[in-house]
Amino acid sequence: MHQAVRDLEAELGRDALTxxxxxARAGVTPSTVYRRWGDLRELLSDVAVERLRPDAPPADHGSLRADLEAWAVQFAEEMSSTAGRTYIRDALLGDPEQGNAARCSDYAAEQLKALGVRAAGRGEAVPDVxxxxDVVVAPLMYRILFRPSDLSVAYTDHLVGVALGRSAPLSPR
Amino acid sequence: MHQAVRDLEAELGRDALTxxxxxARAGVTPSTVYRRWGDLRELLSDVAVERLRPDAPPADHGSLRADLEAWAVQFAEEMSSTAGRTYIRDALLGDPEQGNAARCSDYAAEQLKALGVRAAGRGEAVPDVxxxxDVVVAPLMYRILFRPSDLSVAYTDHLVGVALGRSAPLSPR
Incomplete structure (x- = not known):
């Protein structure tokens, strides 16, 4: 079903999806879809969450600081892209119970936890997830959703610096 | 038009709105609505933003810390309520250009700026908006949208403490 949505979206565009x-593309009856998903929005929400799932563990750059900085840059890029924004909106919209939104957050938490476990193995002090x-993910997501503004590497590095106790929270100008 | 939406929602419930x-309730033709708003979601988005507009300047509790703590408690309560969550979702989702989401953020920024101006008048040091x-509003909104979790006074006080340089960013357990 997810594959059918992805294929049709690529062929016809998102607004044409019904x-x-x-x-029909998935070879089932519409009532099968409605029984499982309720409506199109709920189906698109599930597809979006699946696309937001990270496909690999976070890269190893040798230190917690470097790992977090690289992860934050990639997270900001992916989530602020046109596709990323659409998936976040779909995930939030078709999901009155907030289960899909929580899954998005869990994906980030799992990646950050993996970074932390690796850093602890190197003997580094690790902030909790x-x-x-609060300090890295929330400000990025807030800016992406509510406040189109700076998502530069200087900004993501600043957030990581705050999380690691290297910088005061004062926003860079 | 906003009044018509509010009245009908109160009478018939949200899902009955068309x-x-x-x-008909507002005494215009449907095509008038479609010309102005495109579709129901865009109309509901505008109504939601109007409801999220603060109706008074933030209360004066005598110090920046007390003002921010009280403001953060009230913001968390309002935005995490059933009505608040519905308005935030409506504002975000009927708004492909993100103008309404930015207005929500501007409301918070204006209130925080007013607190800051008052505190500067008392001679207090004031963090920028x-x-x-980043430090107070974003983590609250992230938890409300993505991560149903603690929004206690201890948590909002903690965020204010971080913003004022009184606490490390480490989340309270």
């Missing part, structure tokens, strides 16, 4: 069309979500 | 119904958005 449940009967998707069902909730701190990293 | 453009023809809203137009971008820092307050």
């Amino acid at each position: 449940v009967p069309l998707i069902a 909730e701190t990293l979500l | 453009v023809p119904l809203i137009a 971008e820092t307050l958005l």
Whole structure:
């Protein structure tokens, strides 16, 4: 079903998607789709979350600081891209119970946890994941959703510096 | 038009809202609504932003710290309520250009700026508004949208403490 959505979206564009069309492509009846997903928005929400799932563990750059800086740059790029924004909106929109939104956050938490485990193995001090979500992930997501503004490497490095206790929270100008 | 939406929502519930119904209540033709708003989601987005507009300047509790703590508690309460969550979702989702999302953020920024001006008048040191958005507003909004979790007074006080340089960013357990 996810593949049918992806294929049709690539062929026809997003606004052309309908449940009967998707069902036909997937070789099932529309009622099968409605039984499983309720409506098109819920199906698109599930597809979006699946696309937001990281496909690899975060890269190893030799130190927690370098790993976090690289991860934050990549996260900001992916989530602020046109595709990323669409997936985040879909994930939030078709999901009254917030289960899909929580899955998006869990993906980030899992990647940050993996970085932390690796750093602890090197003997580095590691901030807890909730701190990293508050200090690094939340400001990036807030800017992406609410406040189109600076997402430069200087800014993501600044957020990582705050999380690691190297910088005061004062925003860079 | 906004009043028509509010009245019908109160009478019939949100899921019953349609453009023809809203137009009839407002005494206009449906095509008038479509010309102005495109579709129901865009109309609901505008109504939601209007409801998220603060109706008073932030209360004066005698110090920046007390003002920010009280503001953060109120912001967390309002935005995490069922109504608040619905308005945020409506504002974000019926708004492909992100103008309404930016207006939501501007409301918070204006309130924080007013707190800052008052505190500067008392001779207090004041963090800039971008820092307050990153450190106080963003983590609250991230938790509300993505990560149902602690929004206690202890948590909002902690965020204010970080913004004022009184606490390290480490999340309270």
